[in-house]
Amino acid sequence: MIRMYHVHKRYGEISALRDINLRVAKGEFCYITGPSGAGKSTLLKLLYGAEQPSEGKMLVGGVDVSRLPPRRLPAMRRNMGIVFQDFKLIPSRNVGENVGLALEVIGTPREVIDRRVAAVLAIVGLRGRGGEYPRTLSGGEQQRVAVARAIVNDPSIVLADEPTGNLDGAMAIEVMEILQSINLRGTTVLVATHDAGLMERFPFRRLRFEHGKLVQS
Amino acid sequence: MHSLRHIVRRAIRSLWEHLYLNVMATLVIGAALLLIGVYLTVQYNLNAIVDSWDRDVHLSAYFHEDVGLERRFALRDQFAQRREVATVRYVSEADARAWLMERVPDIEPVLVELGDNALPASLELTLVSTEASPEAIAAFAAELQGPDFETIDYGQEWVERFNTFLSLLQLLGAVLGSLIGVAALFLVANTVHLIVYNRRAELEVQKLVGATATYITAPFLIEGATHGLLGSVVAALGLWAVHRGLVVRLQEALQLGLAGELSFLPASYLLMLFVFGLTLGVVASAMSVRRFLVQAP
Numbered sequence: 001m002i003r004m005y006h007v008h009k010r011y012g013e014i015s016a017l018r019d020i021n022l023r024v025a026k027g028e029f030c031y032i033t034g035p036s037g038a039g040k041s042t043l044l045k046l047l048y049g050a051e052q053p054s055e056g057k058m059l060v061g062g063v064d065v066s067r068l069p070p071r072r073l074p075a076m077r078r079n080m081g082i083v084f085q086d087f088k089l090i091p092s093r094n095v096g097e098n099v100g101l102a103l104e105v106i107g108t109p110r111e112v113i114d115r116r117v118a119a120v121l122a123i124v125g126l127r128g129r130g131g132e133y134p135r136t137l138s139g140g141e142q143q144r145v146a147v148a149r150a151i152v153n154d155p156s157i158v159l160a161d162e163p164t165g166n167l168d169g170a171m172a173i174e175v176m177e178i179l180q181s182i183n184l185r186g187t188t189v190l191v192a193t194h195d196a197g198l199m200e201r202f203p204f205r206r207l208r209f210e211h212g213k214l215v216q217s
Numbered sequence: 218m219h220s221l222r223h224i225v226r227r228a229i230r231s232l233w234e235h236l237y238l239n240v241m242a243t244l245v246i247g248a249a250l251l252l253i254g255v256y257l258t259v260q261y262n263l264n265a266i267v268d269s270w271d272r273d274v275h276l277s278a279y280f281h282e283d284v285g286l287e288r289r290f291a292l293r294d295q296f297a298q299r300r301e302v303a304t305v306r307y308v309s310e311a312d313a314r315a316w317l318m319e320r321v322p323d324i325e326p327v328l329v330e331l332g333d334n335a336l337p338a339s340l341e342l343t344l345v346s347t348e349a350s351p352e353a354i355a356a357f358a359a360e361l362q363g364p365d366f367e368t369i370d371y372g373q374e375w376v377e378r379f380n381t382f383l384s385l386l387q388l389l390g391a392v393l394g395s396l397i398g399v400a401a402l403f404l405v406a407n408t409v410h411l412i413v414y415n416r417r418a419e420l421e422v423q424k425l426v427g428a429t430a431t432y433i434t435a436p437f438l439i440e441g442a443t444h445g446l447l448g449s450v451v452a453a454l455g456l457w458a459v460h461r462g463l464v465v466r467l468q469e470a471l472q473l474g475l476a477g478e479l480s481f482l483p484a485s486y487l488l489m490l491f492v493f494g495l496t497l498g499v500v501a502s503a504m505s506v507r508r509f510l511v512q513a514p
Contacts, residue, residue: 048425050514071430078427090419092234105428107220149426 001026001157001188002047007056007066009042009212016042018212020056024190026156029183031199032192034209040192043209044161047190048082049073061156078106081150081187085162087142089134089149095121096130099148106153120148124178140171147178157188164195176202220432228439235412239444242408242498246448249401250494251455256390257486258456262479263383274344274354276371278361279337292365293340301357304343310334337367398497405501409441413509421513430510437502445498449491456482 002024009017017039024030032040045051046058049065058066063076081102089098099120100113108116121127124144134142143163150158160179164172176191176198183189193199199206208216232239280289289307296305308316313336318325328335344354358369413420423433460481467479482490 045514074424074427074429076427077425080427082425088418088422088425090422092419101422102426104223105220105423105426105432107223110222153426 001028001061002190003059005057007046007053007058009039009046009051010054015212017046017053017209020214022207022214022217024188026188027183027186029180029189029204030191031204031206032190032209033194033199033206034215035194037211038209039212040194040209041161042212044082044159044190044192047159048080049076074105078102078153079155079157081147081153081155081158083143083146083150083158083160083163085165087134087139087146087166089142089145091134093133094130095126095132095134095137095145098134098145099130099152102149102153116152117148120152123151123181124148125174138171139167140174143167143171143175144178147175147182151182151187155187157190158182160189160191162192162194164193164198169197172198173201224432224435225439228436228443231412231416231436232440232443235415238408238412238415239440242405242412242444242501243447243451245401245404245408246444246494246497247451247455249397249404249497250449250452250490251459252397253394253493254452254456254482254486254490255459256394257490258460258482260383260386260390261482261486263379263386265480274371276342276344276354276358276361276369278340278342278366279368279370280339280365281367282334282337284365288365289338289340296340296342301344301353302342303345304341306341308339308341310336310338313337313339398493401497402501402504405441405444405497406504409437409444409502409505410508412440413437413505417509417513420509424510424513433510434503434506437506438499441498441500441502442495443498444502445495446491448498449494452490452494453487 002022004020004022007017007020007022008015020043032043034040042051046053047060047065049068052068053066056066057064060076061079065076068076090101093101096114096117099117103113103116117130118127121130124147126141126144126148129137129141134145137145143166147160147163150160158179163179164175167175172195179189179191180202206216207214293305293307296302314328317336318328344357354371358371361369420433460479
């Protein structure tokens with residue numbers, strides 16, 4: 001699913017990632033871990049095309065994303081779900097509209113959107129909550145909405161950047177259980193985290209980064 | 218088709234959710250178009266005046282006081298026979314006095330002070346348009362010079378000067394119009410940029426879930442077109458109000474019969490204003506969203 005060959009990412013004089021060679025199989029669950037500033041978020045940004053590598057080649061789902069022209073970026077992202085630490089929900093839209101956004105942008109008919117949204121809200125434990133607004137939800141519920149949005153168009157890969165970073169223990173476990181269930185349906189899941197306890201509780205492959213280098217895979 | 222529906226729905230929703238900023242953008246376009254419209258109205262009317270002067274070349278030949286009434290009528294009949302003269306009319310001292318008093322009632326005490334013959338009698342001649350070249354008029358006026366007439370007054374030289382002034386006005390208008398257009402473009406672009414800034418979280422998420430640049434930009438173009446069209450309506454209403462309130466009063470105050478009817482902008486000019494407003498709104502919106510799309514992840 002993901003292949004990286006001698007990938008470097010530099011910001012001026014600073015090297016955020018150094019000579020990364022990596023392979024993640026389809027349907028795998030991986031943690032991207034390491035201390036702050038190790039390059040975890042940079043790696044995810046490269047994967048979802050927000051940044052391009054300074055050097056090297058990377059393939060996501062067979063697509064070379066290292067030199068992807070901007071006009072091809074939307075098509076790549078439609079096959080990808082992204083979850084952020086700060087949820088990135090739209091406050092002026094209700095839960096259903098936030099989740100349905102990923103389908104709306106590809107021109108899905110309204111009735112199909114409504115059906116899919118109801119289904120994924122059920123998966124993340126928010127059945128019947130589509131009409132509520134993000135500000136009325138707890139942090140854990142907001143993150144579950146973000147996860148629902150990430151999976152609503154049935155992507156082959158989900159990238160989560162510190163998805164439990166803003167959540168307390170119980171809520172973090174709930175979110176991890178959802179990500180695990182998504183993985184069990186065959187979706188590749190990459191979670192950037194430095195929460196050792198969570199990694200102990202949900203043991204999967206760890207890709208450990210330090211100072212921009214992959215030190216354990 | 219479904220995308221189009223989503224896009225239109227989002228545009229309408231954004232227009233409503235950011236009502237204050239949308240009203241501001243509309244008013245900025247309206248103000249810019251109003252300024253341009255005022256200039257166009259002035260220019261249109263000046264052009265119409267010059268055209269009417271060019272069409273009806275008019276000479277006033279003022280009699281010496283001592284020319285008798287018989288001679289005056291003889292001269293009138295003589296000129297009426299000339300092929301280059303379209304109309305000739307004798308205006309007596311009393312007619313001239315009545316004409317002036319009708320238009321400037323306050324002047325009566327002055328005329329009383331000056332006596333009955335304060336205004337000379339004249340022949341008012343209109344030349345046929347085919348004979349109205351500046352050279353032909355000058356030759357005709359020279360022919361009138363003689364013992365019978367004190368002054369020959371024809372406005373051709375003035376018309377030419379006025380034409381030069383009008384050309385300068387057109388140049389000035391083009392420069393001012395361009396400056397107003399560019400200023401409005403940046404003002405509207407910055408106002409729309411505030412709307413984009415307010416919605417940046419939503420647009421960023423749209424980009425992250427795979428929205429194309431067209432999908433993100435299209436609602437803003439619809440909003441921009443709405444600003445432009447509504448701004449044009451505001452400008453047209455403003456122009457109409459200015460025309461009714463100011464120009465008509467000005468015309469009443471200066472009823473000297475020189476300017477004729479001061480007209481409102483014709484439909485073709487209004488259409489031009491609408492097209493310009495529409496373009497302004499769409500281009501300003503496109504500029505603002507483009508700036509965001511380049512910066513967003």
